[in-house]
Amino acid sequence: MKQHEWQTPKAVAIPKEGYFTKEDGRYGPVFPKTPANYGFTVIAKVKPGREAAIREYGKTIEAAVTGAPNVLAPLKLHFLRWVLFDVGNGLHFMYQGIFDTDFDKYVEDAIALFNSTGVTTVFVNLEGFPEDWKTNIPAVAKFFHDHQRPSFLEYGEYPYVSTAEIKKALALKASFSEMLDQIQ
Amino acid sequence: MLELDDIQHYLLARPHATIAQYNFITFKNAGSGRHWIGALLDTIGVAKTVLEANPNDMRWVSLAFTWNGLKALGIDDASLATFPEPFRQGMAARARILGDTGNNHPDFWEDKMASPDLHAVVILFAKDREERERCIKVHEQYLKENPGVEVLSTLDLEAVPPLDYVHEHFGYRDRITTPVIEGMGIEPTPGSSPPSKPGEFFLGYPDETGGIVPVPLPEILTKNGSYIAYRKMQEHVGAFRDYLKEQGSTPEEQELVAAKLMGRWRKTGAPLVLCPDKDDPELGRDDQRNNNFDYETMDKKGYGCPIGAHIRRMNVRDNSVSQIMNRRLIIRRGGTYGPYLPDDAPEDGANRGIAVFAGCADLARQFEFLIGVWANDPTFEELNERDPFAGSHVGEFDFAVPKKPVKKKLKGIPAFTTLRGGGYFFMPGKRALQYLASLK
DSSP states (O other), X not given: OOOOGGGSOEEEEOOTTSOSSOOBOSSXXXXXXXXXXXXXEEEEEBOTTOHHHHHHHHHHHHHXXXXXXXXXXXXXXXXXXXXXXXXXXXXXXXXXXXXSSOTTTTHHHHHHHHHHHTTHHHHTTBTTOOTTTTTOHHHHHHHHHHHBOOOSEEEESSTTOOHHHXXXXXXXXXXXXXXXHHTO | XXXXXXXBGGGTOOOSOSEEEEEEEEESSHHHHHHHHHHHGGGBOBHHHHHXXXXXXXXXXXXXXXXXXXXXXXXXXXXXXXXXXXHHHOTGGGHHHHTOOGGGSGGGOOTTTTOTTOOEEEEEEESSHHHHHHHHHHHHHHHHHOTTEEEEEEEEEEOOSOTTSOBOTTOOBOOSOOOOBTTSSOOOOTTSOOOBXXXXXSTTSBOTTSSBOOOXXXXXXXXXXXXXXXXXXXXXXXXXXXXXXXXXXXXXXXXXXXXXXXXXOTTTOOBTTTSSSSOOHHHHHOTTTTTOOOSTTTOTTOSSSOTTSHHHHHSOOOTTTOSOGGGSOOEEEEEEESOOOOTTSOOOOOOXXXXXXXXXXXXXXXXXXXXXIIXXXXXXXXXXXXXXXXXXXXXXXXXXXXXXXXXEEEOOOOOSEEEEEEEEEEEOOHHHHHHHHHOO
């Protein structure tokens, strides 16, 4: 059987800057694709007294995706992780996302989705989020770049595989099982 | 409501012209440049008068400036710094972002389009050749009177025969879909995008967010203005026809390959989603039907219109691909240049193609996204392809044509086009032009 890239687990150590060579996108440097695909880890300080408001929006997103399962589809996401933590210098919010496309390409789609699903309401509870976020896309993109903490190691058990490929493989498996049932 | 008596006509009204000329200009000194603008002012038609289509009023000149041009005219540094980064840098500096690589790279551009001395473009429409000659003579006189203004290059444009339908050199019918702006009293045809908020194309108006983006300074210069992104695309008609012949053994098969690459039948523009197997000229002509389709519910897998077809990449129509198509629209203007190559003639090596401007309010969000991501990103919808016409090619990408039981691959799409020049210009309103002319 032909050896495929996804069969060999892979780890990549990333330089401090977050990229190997600097490539500018429309709104700043483009971060590279790794065995764990594209992604970002945005960490920002929460404005005092806003913890409950942020936690509440977890439920808002849950409801939005339940109501319209494809609502986040344009972002080509694998996973999102939202974390609130305080290691002694105030409450911080971490937004970690794994994508199949680099953030720069779909930044306007992301901002529009943040607005339509209420996620922006989370961001306005963070220090430094631009007041004119509704109309100033470059300022919002800059906020994400400024608060991005790039990985220095990323690992993929099935490297570089996209969400679409995973879904296709699972659909094929399901169809195949169905076919085997049919020919019993 | 749009100030139609101030906004230049270019993006809002099409004059009844058959012929055009672009003049690319450099200013050797600010005074001459301002005086030249003053001389041209009366010939620059605003939207209101051109929309009225008075046969005796053929003031169909349009004028736009690069960032270097505004600088050369004496706009102060503090104001210049308020313009967005793509415009300040210019198209050549954005080549990597746009995907303008290989033969499309600015190193190979012609007409001095990559030069920092490129300061302005004058777009002249004329009803016929005679009128164009008259206008050119008048302009030559203005240039004589303003020796600090020089022409870097010119490009003549003329419709390609046969003249019974609007098309480019490959023969594809053009101008089927164009954005409609709210308040202009025009209803979009069924299936087209809803009317756009004026701020998507003109500075100083509410856009689709409902807000008004602050305009660059000074406001008198930028209110009612638009950015226009220029692309001069050479069309390799011989290579295109050869490719069709390689892929299809009969004229019908070749025509189907041409249609699959575009997403519409070549001569009629009838969409493949609605007539996948055979051209339907009547449907193509009917603007109540020729745009009335989507992909998600009507052709999800691309059995009619391939997912990588030009019209499906440039106007995605599907919510799962983009929920903000209304923020990615551009108004396309322009025409064909170079000699017509008849259907039965061999490739003659002549430079022919399209020279178009894409009008928008935000170069990064609208124009650069369309070219950099939807035209040139191989990962678009997991295709590992580029747009067959608007993308950069050296034959390394295939083009998938979904088909039952298994998809067909059009192998090694060659460069049907080569980018031969480009630039970012700002097209101000008429008051702004008066302001520029009167600067001291």
